[in-house]
Amino acid sequence: xxxxxxxxxxxxxVYHLSCGSCxxxxxxxxxxxxxxxxxxxxxxxxxxxxxxxxVLLVTGIVTKQVLPRLKRLxxxxxxxxxxxxxxxxxxxxxxxAKSYSMAGPLDKVIPxxxxxxxxxxxxxxxxxxxVKLWKKLVK
Amino acid sequence: MSSDKKRxxxxxxxxxxxxxxxxxxxLYVEGERVVDIDWKAGYNHRGIEKLAEGMTYDQITFLVxxxxxxxxxxxxxxxxxxxEDLCGIDIPERAKYIKSIIGELERLHSHLLWVxxxxxxxxxxxxxxxxxxxREPVLDIMEAVxxxxxxxxxxxxxxxxRDIQKEDISAIMKMVDDLIPQTDLLLGAVQDDPMxxxxxKGVGILTREQVKAYGAVGPTARASGVDIDxxxxxxxxxxxxxxxxxxxGSNGDVYDKAAVRLLEMYxxxxxxxxxxxxxxxxxxxxxxxxxxxxxxxxxxxxxxPRGEVFHYIRSDGTNSPIRHKIRAPSYVNVPTxxxxxxxxxxxxxxxxLAAVDPCYCCTExxxxxxxxxxxxxxxxxxxxxxxREKTFRLRK
Amino acid sequence: MEKTRQIDPIMDLKEHFKxxxxxxxxxxxxxxxxxxxxxxxxxxxxxxxxxxxARYQIISALDTPAGIEIVYHFALDNxxxxxxxxVILPHENTQIESIAPIITGxxxxxxxxxxxxxxxxxNHPDPRKFLxxxxxxxxxxxxxxxx
Numbered sequence: 050x051x052x053x054x055x056x057x058x059x060x061x062x063v064y065h066l067s068c069g070s071c072x073x074x075x076x077x078x079x080x081x082x083x084x085x086x087x088x089x090x091x092x093x094x095x096x097x098x099x100x101x102x103x104v105l106l107v108t109g110i111v112t113k114q115v116l117p118r119l120k121r122l123x124x125x126x127x128x129x130x131x132x133x134x135x136x137x138x139x140x141x142x143x144x145x146a147k148s149y150s151m152a153g154p155l156d157k158v159i160p161x162x163x164x165x166x167x168x169x170x171x172x173x174x175x176x177x178x179x180v181k182l183w184k185k186l187v188k
Numbered sequence: 189m190s191s192d193k194k195r196x197x198x199x200x201x202x203x204x205x206x207x208x209x210x211x212x213x214x215l216y217v218e219g220e221r222v223v224d225i226d227w228k229a230g231y232n233h234r235g236i237e238k239l240a241e242g243m244t245y246d247q248i249t250f251l252v253x254x255x256x257x258x259x260x261x262x263x264x265x266x267x268x269x270x271x272e273d274l275c276g277i278d279i280p281e282r283a284k285y286i287k288s289i290i291g292e293l294e295r296l297h298s299h300l301l302w303v304x305x306x307x308x309x310x311x312x313x314x315x316x317x318x319x320x321x322x323r324e325p326v327l328d329i330m331e332a333v334x335x336x337x338x339x340x341x342x343x344x345x346x347x348x349x350r351d352i353q354k355e356d357i358s359a360i361m362k363m364v365d366d367l368i369p370q371t372d373l374l375l376g377a378v379q380d381d382p383m384x385x386x387x388x389k390g391v392g393i394l395t396r397e398q399v400k401a402y403g404a405v406g407p408t409a410r411a412s413g414v415d416i417d418x419x420x421x422x423x424x425x426x427x428x429x430x431x432x433x434x435x436x437g438s439n440g441d442v443y444d445k446a447a448v449r450l451l452e453m454y455x456x457x458x459x460x461x462x463x464x465x466x467x468x469x470x471x472x473x474x475x476x477x478x479x480x481x482x483x484x485x486x487x488x489x490x491x492x493p494r495g496e497v498f499h500y501i502r503s504d505g506t507n508s509p510i511r512h513k514i515r516a517p518s519y520v521n522v523p524t525x526x527x528x529x530x531x532x533x534x535x536x537x538x539x540x541l542a543a544v545d546p547c548y549c550c551t552e553x554x555x556x557x558x559x560x561x562x563x564x565x566x567x568x569x570x571x572x573x574x575x576r577e578k579t580f581r582l583r584k
Numbered sequence: 585m586e587k588t589r590q591i592d593p594i595m596d597l598k599e600h601f602k603x604x605x606x607x608x609x610x611x612x613x614x615x616x617x618x619x620x621x622x623x624x625x626x627x628x629x630x631x632x633x634x635x636x637x638a639r640y641q642i643i644s645a646l647d648t649p650a651g652i653e654i655v656y657h658f659a660l661d662n663x664x665x666x667x668x669x670x671v672i673l674p675h676e677n678t679q680i681e682s683i684a685p686i687i688t689g690x691x692x693x694x695x696x697x698x699x700x701x702x703x704x705x706x707n708h709p710d711p712r713k714f715l716x717x718x719x720x721x722x723x724x725x726x727x728x729x730x731x
Contacts, residue, residue: 067235073257073338076301083320112233115718144251147242149726150237150716169257169338233715238726273615364596403640403689416639421661422614487615487657487666489641494632500644500668509729513644520642520689 051129061094061183064102064126064145068119068153070109074136078106086172093179103177104131110145111153115159128161131182133163135175140164220533225525240512244394245345245481247273248512252499253339256516258301261294261490263499263514264343269424270499271345271478274486279425280473283347285463288426289360290334290342291490292456292463296367296492297326299449302545303374306446309538310387311576317379322370325363332356347475357464364457371457375450378443386582388443392540393441394526403520406495407448408544412440418491430462442543449493449545470526481505494545518546535574593636593660597667600631616667617655623682625656628669629683632658638667640687645697647729652678652703679704701727 137143139155226539252263332339437444495517607619638658682705695714
């Protein structure tokens with residue numbers, strides 16, 4: 050089933066990947082599942098394997114250590130896959146941009162479809178971004 | 189790590205859904221029993237100590253806040269303690285109360301987060317949802333007082349950046365008061381549920397001797413009956429100005445680690461309320477202006493939700509440190525896995541690992557050492573599934 | 585819990601080690617820095633950790649003009665003090681005994697220091713790489729000063 054069809058049928062499967070983050074963005078992503086935000090009512094589901102994913106949410110700066118594994122995981126992702134950079138780190142490296150350990154930002158490594166800035170972005174911002182992306186896909 | 193016996197090697201991580209950070213453990217098992225555990229760090233290594241050398245003391249508070257999202261204020265707390273130690277200054281009284289309030293609010297949200305995760309690992313997803321739902325009001329208060337749900341930018345060398353307005357005090361009081369029945373609920377769930385007892389009592393025991401040998405800290409140490417807490421032992425901020433007590437366990441198992449965290453929440457609420465009362469009466473500045481930083485040593489520590497956070501700075505009298513050493517509690521707590529996992533069964537490992545409340549981003553995570561000693565039969569999510577399945581079986 | 589104040593651990597340390605303390609610096613009532621020789625390290629660590637029952641916190645390392653300085657931090661929780669032992673290794677010979685045989689918890693930090701600043705810890709039970717990426721070039725230590 051194509052991504053567009055899936056989006057139209059109201060179901061988007063999301064795989065979340067941390068590439069050297071402080072974990073704040075990761076927690077805010079998980080927070081989207083909890084009762085106050087309850088992203089599952091939109092049909093958005095977090096999945097445990099990249100092979101089932103429609104959307105790849107990435108946090109963290111992409112450290113040198115993570116780099117080969119990130120590339121490998123991206124290769125394993127089904128096509129089409131939509132990549133979203135969540136937080137200042139994958140967007141630009143954030144406050145860690147000058148680190149000797151930095152191999153990012155994310156779009157230096159894999160193509161990125163959407164950027165959600167913030168340190169961390171609030172769950173509202175993440176949901177707004179995913180919805181915006183969704184609308185774009187449906188068109 | 190070779191042996192004639194047939195051994196299976198199970199990697200956990202680097203990516204599995206509920207442990208949000210990339211870490212990689214290698215579990216060596218014979219049948220169902222864990223015989224060894226190894227790990228590899230580096231996935232989260234961001235070279236933060238080096239970055240600090242290129243920043244001013246004031247800028248560093250923003251950097252260290254982002255070491256770890258959950259114990260976000262703990263690092264600036266310990267770091268500013270270190271700078272104040274270096275300069276030999278004491279901070280104004282109002283600042284002391286505010287620092288402790290923010291620190292304890294963080295402890296509340298961090299422990300609630302942990303309870304949720306532990307609940308999930310045990311197969312109690314309702315607990316997960318409730319704990320994280322109760323967490324939200326804490327984050328709301330943080331946002332109202334500091335401007336952000338996470339990364340509060342409250343601590344600075346010499347005091348705090350923002351005041352807590354007298355008008356906001358009653359709202360904060362009400363929020364923490366509302367948390368008491370919710371904590372009662374979660375505590376009751378742990379204390380009264382025979383399933384949870386079956387899964388956590390006697391599991392993953394860490395002895396007092398092992399606590400000492402590893403230098404373990406926080407609830408991980410206190411659950412084993414080791415009575416240490418930086419807030420009481422090395423008084424700073426408002427901790428020796430208000431009444432509260434240190435919570436310890438006795439068996440050092442997963443149950444005690446959970447109970448200590450839940451019971452500590454009541455003490456945090458006590459501290460916050462007393463500090464808020466004092467703020468109504470105490471006026472004055474919220475920071476002491478630091479004009480010069482002398483050369484020498486600065487050492488600061490603080491009891492983060494996971495245990496002692498340690499910062500050491502060496503100064504040459506300029507605006508930036510020449511060396512900034514940071515040690516998060518997980519750095520000394522995580523290695524205790526070697527003591528607590530060996531001999532246990534694979535269905536218990538996910539829980540034992542979670543019981544230390546590892547904040548990997550504080551520790552630069554563990555990774556796997558590439559060793560080909562046996563077949564790879566399972567992944568990390570399988571371990572969580574096994575843990576949840578065990579609960580289900582025990583229920584029958 | 586009452587703090588036990590029967591022995592003053594600082595006086596005890598000073599008495600016991602007398603002339604082995606090259607420099608004794610009391611920065612404040614709660615912070616002590618003792619400069620010692622590397623050959624005496626294990627004796628000091630054993631005494632602090634086992635006799636005075638101090639809690640091992642962590643080891644810091646920095647590159648200074650005088651040499652690679654390694655600082656061993658111990659907390660005396662019952663007395664509210666932190667004692668730091670300082671050892672300076674000459675740049676031409678950056679090796680020292682591992683304290684991991686006495687304190688298991690010191691294993692990781694010694695591996696880390698070895699990588700990031702280039703110090704050899706003798707008799708370390710597990711001297712593998714720890715923190716830097718697999719493809720990190722051998723011999724480059726990010727915390728060494730450039731001069």
